[in-house]
Amino acid sequence: MGVGSFFTSKLDEAIGWARKYSIFQYPFVTACCGMEYMATACSHYDIDRFGAGLPRFSPRQADVLFVVGTISHKMAPVLKRVYDQMTEPKWVVAFGVCTCTGGFYDNYATVQGIDTIIPVDVYIPGCPPRPESVIDGLMKLQEKIAAGAQRF
Amino acid sequence: MEGGAILAELQARFGAAVVETHGHRGDHTAVVTREALIEVLGHCRDDARLAFDVLMDLTAVDVSRLPGREDGPRFEVVYHLASLRHNHRLRLKVRVSEDHPVVPTAVPLWPIADWLEREVWDMFGVRFEGHPDLRRLLLYEEFVGHPLRKDYPVNRRQPLIGPRI
Numbered sequence: 001m002g003v004g005s006f007f008t009s010k011l012d013e014a015i016g017w018a019r020k021y022s023i024f025q026y027p028f029v030t031a032c033c034g035m036e037y038m039a040t041a042c043s044h045y046d047i048d049r050f051g052a053g054l055p056r057f058s059p060r061q062a063d064v065l066f067v068v069g070t071i072s073h074k075m076a077p078v079l080k081r082v083y084d085q086m087t088e089p090k091w092v093v094a095f096g097v098c099t100c101t102g103g104f105y106d107n108y109a110t111v112q113g114i115d116t117i118i119p120v121d122v123y124i125p126g127c128p129p130r131p132e133s134v135i136d137g138l139m140k141l142q143e144k145i146a147a148g149a150q151r152f
Numbered sequence: 153m154e155g156g157a158i159l160a161e162l163q164a165r166f167g168a169a170v171v172e173t174h175g176h177r178g179d180h181t182a183v184v185t186r187e188a189l190i191e192v193l194g195h196c197r198d199d200a201r202l203a204f205d206v207l208m209d210l211t212a213v214d215v216s217r218l219p220g221r222e223d224g225p226r227f228e229v230v231y232h233l234a235s236l237r238h239n240h241r242l243r244l245k246v247r248v249s250e251d252h253p254v255v256p257t258a259v260p261l262w263p264i265a266d267w268l269e270r271e272v273w274d275m276f277g278v279r280f281e282g283h284p285d286l287r288r289l290l291l292y293e294e295f296v297g298h299p300l301r302k303d304y305p306v307n308r309r310q311p312l313i314g315p316r317i
Contacts, residue, residue: 074292077315084315108299108308109291116312 016146019063019089021051023141026062028082031069033096036128045131050138059085064141065118070098071111083118091121093141096128103127153201155180158242161202166192171247181243189246190256196233196242197261204233204242207258210268212276216250217302226250227278231258248278257282275300 027037041047041055048054056062059082071079083092094114097103100123102112114120121144124137153161159173159180169188174181184192196204209232215221225247233242248255257280258265269280270289277298280286288295294313297304 073295073310073312074290076312081315106307108304108306108310111312112309 013146016148020142020145023050023052023064023138023145024054024056024062025052025064025066025093026057026059026082026086027055027066027068028079029066029068030071030075031096031098033068033098033128036131036134037066037068037095040131040134045135047135047138050135050142052138059083060087062086063090065090065092066095067092067099067114068095070103070105071114071117072109073111074109076111076117079114080117091141091145092118093137094120094123095134095137097125098127099123100125153238153240155240155242158202158240162192162195165195179241179243181245183245183247186246186248186255189244190258190261192244193231193233193258193261196244201238202242203235203237205236206234207262207264207268208232208234208241210258210265210272212272212278212300214276214300214302227253227276229255229272229278253278254281256280259283274298277301 027034029037039045041053046053052064059065063086065083065086067079083090092114094100098105098110099114102110106112111117122137122141124133126133129137155175155178159175159182162182163170163173166184166188169185169192170182171185172183196202209230211230213228213230214226215224215228216226227248227250228245229248231244233244235241246255253276255278257269259269259282266284267289269283270285270287272278273280273286274288274291275298287293291299292313295310297308
């Protein structure tokens with residue numbers, strides 16, 4: 001920058017840009033969707049291109065909670081506990097129809113959508129969703145992260 | 153032993169305690185009374201010619217919606233036995249009514265019956281007399297009812313349970 005020029009970007013946008021490319025996710029994998037999550041995370045589809053290549057297996061180090069697979073009533077308190085342990089800012093992705101709505105498990109054991117327990121930012125439908133859908137959801141989440149107000 | 157011979161042996165030994173027998177495509181079943189159940193199971197395990205050393209499965213059936221069986225005893229508790237020594241199998245059933253759904257426990261005979269009986273209690277509400285620790289196995293303590301009973305509404309939702317402290 002020369003003399004007399006201005007740095008015009010807003011600080012929020014700079015932080016949002018940085019945050020959307022440094023997603024540390026916590027994969028909460030309970031069912032078959034996990035296979036598709038692994039396919040997405042591995043080299044062929046490679047979510048590292050989107051800055052989401054480092055799964056943290058501790059909720060305290062994670063920014064995004066990937067809920068991958070059916071959540072039963074018995075598992076619900078565990079999921080709630082994991083969400084509560086994550087530090088702000090945090091986002092939640094519902095991966096697959098079981099987490100979105102309960103899917104075809106219309107029965108006594110299954111939670112009918114994880115949004116009855118925790119707030120959800122992005123829903124990725126599919127049984128299981130193809131990696132393309134997952135990446136699409138991830139990019140939507142990135143847009144959301146970048147566009148949102150940044151608290152810090 | 154061949155399945156039919158096992159049934160004949162049980163009938164000869166226990167007489168009227170064996171209520172009913174049948175064989176279908178090599179699978180043989182005996183229905184026994186509740187009073188004689190433990191005796192029959194013990195004999196099946198300990199007799200050298202039977203030697204049913206494995207309790208493959210212990211489950212139950214709610215027959216209250218089964219055509220022709222609506223008025224009879226509501227539950228059937230089913231024991232699947234297998235013998236590794238003789239390579240033969242047998243299915244034993246005991247019928248219990250809705251008013252008094254109690255069966256003596258098989259835990260002293262096969263320790264695996266512990267969890268299997270807890271599952272049957274969990275899903276059907278059949279109690280096992282003498283069981284060391286009859287708690288729910290798959291569901292949680294706050295759950296009301298027994299979901300595999302035919303009168304449990306398929307779309308009933310239980311309240312969500314919160315994290316335990």
